[in-house]
Amino acid sequence: MSASAATTSATILPFAESAARVHRDTRPLRLITCGSVDDGKSTLIGRLLWDTKAVKEDQAASLARDSGAQNDLGLPDFALLLDGLQAEREQGITIDVAYRYFSTDRRSFIVADTPGHEQYTRNMATGASTADLAVLLADARVGLLEQTRRHATIASLMGIRQFILAVNKFDLVNYDREIFDRISHEFREFALSLGVRQITAIPMSALKGENVVAPASDAMPWYEGPTLIEALELATARSTQAGGFRMPVQRVVRPGESFRGYQGTVAGGAIKPGDSVVILPSGTVANVSQIVTFDLVRNAAVAGDAITLVLDRQVDVARGDLIVSIDAQPLTGTAFDAQLVALQQGGIEPGKRYWLKSGSRRQRVSIEPLSQLDLASGQWRPHASTLAMNAIGKVRLAFEETAVFDAYEQNRATGAFILIDPDTLNTVAGGMITGKRANLGGLKREGDRVVLSLPADLAEQLMASDLFANRRDEAEIKRLTAAEAATLWRNAGSDI
Amino acid sequence: MPLSVQETEIKNPPVSRPPLDPHLKALENEAIHIFREVAAEFDNPVMLYSIGKDSSVLLHLARKAFFPGRVPFPLLHVDTTWKFKEMIEFRDRIAEEYDLDLVVHTNTRGKEEGITPFTHGSAFYTDVMKTEALKQALDAGGYDAAFGGARRDEEASRAKERIYSFRTPDHKWDPRNQRPELWNVYNGMIRKGESVRAFPLSNWTEVDIWRYIQAEDIPLVPLYYAAERPYVERDGMMILAEDPRLELLPGEEVKHGSIRFRTLGCFPLTGAIRSTASNLDEVIAELEIATVSERQGRAIDRDQSGSMEKKKREGYF
Numbered sequence: 001m002s003a004s005a006a007t008t009s010a011t012i013l014p015f016a017e018s019a020a021r022v023h024r025d026t027r028p029l030r031l032i033t034c035g036s037v038d039d040g041k042s043t044l045i046g047r048l049l050w051d052t053k054a055v056k057e058d059q060a061a062s063l064a065r066d067s068g069a070q071n072d073l074g075l076p077d078f079a080l081l082l083d084g085l086q087a088e089r090e091q092g093i094t095i096d097v098a099y100r101y102f103s104t105d106r107r108s109f110i111v112a113d114t115p116g117h118e119q120y121t122r123n124m125a126t127g128a129s130t131a132d133l134a135v136l137l138a139d140a141r142v143g144l145l146e147q148t149r150r151h152a153t154i155a156s157l158m159g160i161r162q163f164i165l166a167v168n169k170f171d172l173v174n175y176d177r178e179i180f181d182r183i184s185h186e187f188r189e190f191a192l193s194l195g196v197r198q199i200t201a202i203p204m205s206a207l208k209g210e211n212v213v214a215p216a217s218d219a220m221p222w223y224e225g226p227t228l229i230e231a232l233e234l235a236t237a238r239s240t241q242a243g244g245f246r247m248p249v250q251r252v253v254r255p256g257e258s259f260r261g262y263q264g265t266v267a268g269g270a271i272k273p274g275d276s277v278v279i280l281p282s283g284t285v286a287n288v289s290q291i292v293t294f295d296l297v298r299n300a301a302v303a304g305d306a307i308t309l310v311l312d313r314q315v316d317v318a319r320g321d322l323i324v325s326i327d328a329q330p331l332t333g334t335a336f337d338a339q340l341v342a343l344q345q346g347g348i349e350p351g352k353r354y355w356l357k358s359g360s361r362r363q364r365v366s367i368e369p370l371s372q373l374d375l376a377s378g379q380w381r382p383h384a385s386t387l388a389m390n391a392i393g394k395v396r397l398a399f400e401e402t403a404v405f406d407a408y409e410q411n412r413a414t415g416a417f418i419l420i421d422p423d424t425l426n427t428v429a430g431g432m433i434t435g436k437r438a439n440l441g442g443l444k445r446e447g448d449r450v451v452l453s454l455p456a457d458l459a460e461q462l463m464a465s466d467l468f469a470n471r472r473d474e475a476e477i478k479r480l481t482a483a484e485a486a487t488l489w490r491n492a493g494s495d496i
Numbered sequence: 497m498p499l500s501v502q503e504t505e506i507k508n509p510p511v512s513r514p515p516l517d518p519h520l521k522a523l524e525n526e527a528i529h530i531f532r533e534v535a536a537e538f539d540n541p542v543m544l545y546s547i548g549k550d551s552s553v554l555l556h557l558a559r560k561a562f563f564p565g566r567v568p569f570p571l572l573h574v575d576t577t578w579k580f581k582e583m584i585e586f587r588d589r590i591a592e593e594y595d596l597d598l599v600v601h602t603n604t605r606g607k608e609e610g611i612t613p614f615t616h617g618s619a620f621y622t623d624v625m626k627t628e629a630l631k632q633a634l635d636a637g638g639y640d641a642a643f644g645g646a647r648r649d650e651e652a653s654r655a656k657e658r659i660y661s662f663r664t665p666d667h668k669w670d671p672r673n674q675r676p677e678l679w680n681v682y683n684g685m686i687r688k689g690e691s692v693r694a695f696p697l698s699n700w701t702e703v704d705i706w707r708y709i710q711a712e713d714i715p716l717v718p719l720y721y722a723a724e725r726p727y728v729e730r731d732g733m734m735i736l737a738e739d740p741r742l743e744l745l746p747g748e749e750v751k752h753g754s755i756r757f758r759t760l761g762c763f764p765l766t767g768a769i770r771s772t773a774s775n776l777d778e779v780i781a782e783l784e785i786a787t788v789s790e791r792q793g794r795a796i797d798r799d800q801s802g803s804m805e806k807k808k809r810e811g812y813f
C-alpha cells in the first residue's frame with residue numbers, strides 16, 4: 001500500500017509543482033467578455049474552459065446531456081457551461097454574470113461572462129468594475145452595434161485599458177479577411193476615441209475553437225496574430241494603487257481597555273510605523289504606531305492588505321473615515337463632478353436624495369445631471385433631466401456633509417461609488433469621480449492654510465487690514481475676476 | 497501611551513509562517529474585507545458553520561479579520577443528525593478551543609415524522625432537514641446577515657451569485673433580479689425581515705482552499721485524508737459504514753479500503769473516493785490531476801441540472 005502511494009506521488013509531483021508555480025508568481029488576470037446579445041460570449045468562454053481542460057468529466061457529461069442537438073457541427077453547446085440559471089437555459093441568453101476560474105501553465109484567470117442584452121447592462125457593469133481586460137465580441141456577419149459601443153464605453157469608463165476585439169463566427173463568413181480588416185479598423189478608431197490604445201483584434205470561431213486556444217492557420221492562413229489565450233497570457237494585471245496612502249476605516253476594534261485599532265483594507269499607497277497620517281473628514285493628525293495582523297506585527301503594509309492600524313494618540317476615528325498620508329491628501333468638499341451609469345428602471349432623477357456609498361462611507365447626496373453620452377455619435381449632449389436606465393451621464397454631486405474622494409483615474413478604490421435608492425434600497429448607479437467641482441472654491445483648505453477666494457475689490461480691502469496682515473500664515477486670500485466671482489456665486493448654494 | 501499588541505491579553509500567540517503567495521494573499525484580503533464590512537453594516541450576523549473544509553477556512557479567516565478581537569458573531573450549525581460522527585467531535589473541539597459561540601439547530605420534524613435520508617429520498621430529506629431547518633434557525637436568531645462558505649466554482653448557479661446575496665423575508669433568492677455589485681462597494685441596506693447571505697470565499701477554487709489550508713496549517717476533520725475505512729457500495733457511491741443506522745440491503749456487504757472524502761455532508765448522501773492521499777501534499781497532488789469535480793460525490797447535487805438553483809431559490813445555502 002505505502003509503496004504504491006509513493007510511486008503515485010512521485011509521478012504526480014512534477015505536475016503539481018508546475019501548477020503551484022503558476023499561482024506563486026502572478027496574481028490572476030481578471031477579464032470580462034462583453035458585446036451585443038448572441039455574439040458568442042458564453043460560447044467563447046465555454047470553449048476556453050473546454051480547451052484549457054477546466055471542464056471535468058462529470059461536467060462534460062452533463063453538458064452533453066443538456067446540449068441536445070443545438071448546432072449542425074455536432075458540437076456541444078459550450079455556452080451551457082456558463083449559462084447556469086434555468087431562465088438562461090430556457091431563453092438561450094445570459095442574464096447575469098457568471099464567474100469562472102481557469103489557468104494555463106503561464107498564469108491563472110478569473111473571467112466574468114457578462115450578458116449582452118441591453119436590459120441587463122447593470123450586470124455587465126458589475127463584471128466590468130473589477131476587470132483588468134475586456135474581450136469585446138462582435139459577430140463577423142454584423143459588425144459593431146450600439147450595444148457593442150455601450151459595453152466598450154462602460155468598460156473604458158471603469159478604467160479598463162486593454163481590449164481584445166474578438167471578431168467571432170468567422171466560420172459563417174468563409175473566413176473572409178476583408179471582413180476582419182473592416183471591423184477591426186472600425187473598432188480601432190472607436191477605441192482610440194475612448195482613449196484605449198491597447199487593442200488586439202482576433203478573428204475567431206468560438207464554437208469551433210479557432211484562434212481560441214488552438215491557432216487556425218488552415219482556415220485563416222492570412223492571420224498571423226496571437227490566439228486568444230496567447231493574448232490573455234501576455235496581458236497585464238491592474239497595478240495596485242500607487243499614490244498616497246489611503247485606508248477607509250471599516251471598523252474600530254477594542255478587545256480590551258488598552259488596545260484600540262482601526263480595521264480596513266489599504267486602498268492606495270503604503271504605510272509603515274512612524275508615518276504621519278490625517279483622518280478625514282475631521283482633519284485630525286496622528287502617527288502610526290503599529291500595523292497589526294493575525295500573523296505578525298508588520299513593519300509595512302501596501303495597497304490591498306487588510307490590516308489593523310494603531311495610532312499613537314487618542315483621536316476620534318469612526319467607521320467611514322478615511323485615513324490618508326499627510327503629504328498626499330485626497331480631495332475634500334461638498335461638490336464633485338462624476339460620470340455614472342444608470343442601472344435600474346426609473347433612472348437617476350435630478351434633485352432626488354440618494355445614498356452614496358464609497359469605501360466604507362455612506363452619505364446623502366443629490367444629483368444634478370449635466371450631459372449624457374450619445375452612443376451613436378460618441379458625443380456628450382447637454383442633459384439636465386432624468387438619466388434613463390443604461391444611460392451614461394456626467395453629473396454633479398452635491399453633499400450635505402463633507403465628502404472625500406480621489407479622482408477615479410488616480411485611485412479606483414477611493415474614486416468609485418455606488419448610488420442606493422432610499423425608496424427601493426437597490427443599487428441604482430455606479431459612478432466614477434472625475435474631480436472636485438468649482439476649483440475656484442469660495443473657501444477651502446490648502447495644507448495648513450485656509451484659502452478664501454473673493455471678488456478683487458473685496459479681496460484688496462481685506463488684505464489691507466491689520467488684522468489679516470497679522471495672520472497671513474493661517475489664511476490666504478485670492479482675487480477673482482468678475483466672471484469668476486459670478487460662477488462662484490452660482491455654485492454657492494452647494495458649496496458654502 | 498498606547499500599548500502594543502503583545503502587552504494586551506492575546507491568548508494564542510500567532511505563529512510565524514512564510515508569507516503567502518500573492519494569489520492566496522489577495523483572496524485572503526478580499527475575504528477579510530467582506531467579513532469586516534458585514535460585521536460593521538449589519539445588526540445581527542451569524543456564520544453558517546458546516547464543519548467541512550470550506551467552513552474551516554471561513555472560520556480561520558473570520559478569526560484573522562477580527563484579531564485581536566473575538567469573532568463578533570455566533571456560528572450556526574444546522575445538524576441533520578446524520579452527519580459523520582467525526583464531524584461532530586471536531587465541531588465541539590474547535591468551538592471550545594477557539595472560544596466561539598456555537599448555535600446548533602435541528603429540525604424537530606425529522607424526529608417526529610421519522611424523516612431520514614434512507615426513507616424519504618435525498619431531495620425531500622434535504623428540503624426538510626437542511627433548507628427548512630436553516631430557515632427556522634435564521635428566523636429564531638433574527639439574523640440579518642449570514643456568512644456562508646460557498647464558492648462560485650462549485651456549481652453553475654453558484655457562479656452567478658453575488659458576494660452579498662439578497663434574500664426576501666422568506667429567505668428566497670431571485671437570481672434574475674440580483675442587485676448590481678460594483679468594485680468592492682457592497683450595498684448592505686435592507687428592510688426589516690430581509691437579509692443578506694455573504695460569501696467571503698466566492699472567488700476561491702477548490703485548489704485554492706487546499707493550498708490555503710496547507711499554507712496556514714488549518715485543522716480539518718480527518719475524513720478528508722485517506723485511511724482504511726469500512727464502506728458499502730450503493731447507487732454508485734461508497735458510503736461510510738460505521739453508523740449503526742446504516743442497514744445493509746440485500747446483496748450489500750461491508751468492504752474495507754483506503755478511502756477519503758472530497759466534501760463532507762450527511763454520511764448517507766456523501767460518497768467517498770478511493771485514495772491513498774493521507775496528508776495535505778498528497779491530497780493537493782491528487783486534486784490537481786483529478787478528472788471529476790468535487791460535487792460528483794454528492795447525491796443531492798446529482799439529481800438534475802438546475803437542482804442547486806432550485807434549492808437556493810428556496811433558501812438553501
Ligand SMILES: Nc1nc2c(ncn2[C@@H]2O[C@H](COP(=O)(O)OP(=O)(O)OP(=O)(O)O)[C@@H](O)[C@H]2O)c(=O)[nH]1
Nearest residue numbers: 037038039040041042043093094116169205206207
Ligand atoms: N457558427 C457559429 N456559431 C456560434 C459561434 N459562437 C457562438 N455561436 C452561436 O451563437 C449563439 C449565441 O451564442 P452565445 O454564446 O449564447 O452568445 P452570447 O454572446 O453569450 O449571448 P448573450 O450572453 O445572451 O448576450 C449560439 O447558438 C452559439 O452556438 C461561432 O463561432 N460560430
Ligand SMILES: [Mg+2]
Nearest residue numbers: 041042093094
Ligand atoms: Mg452569454
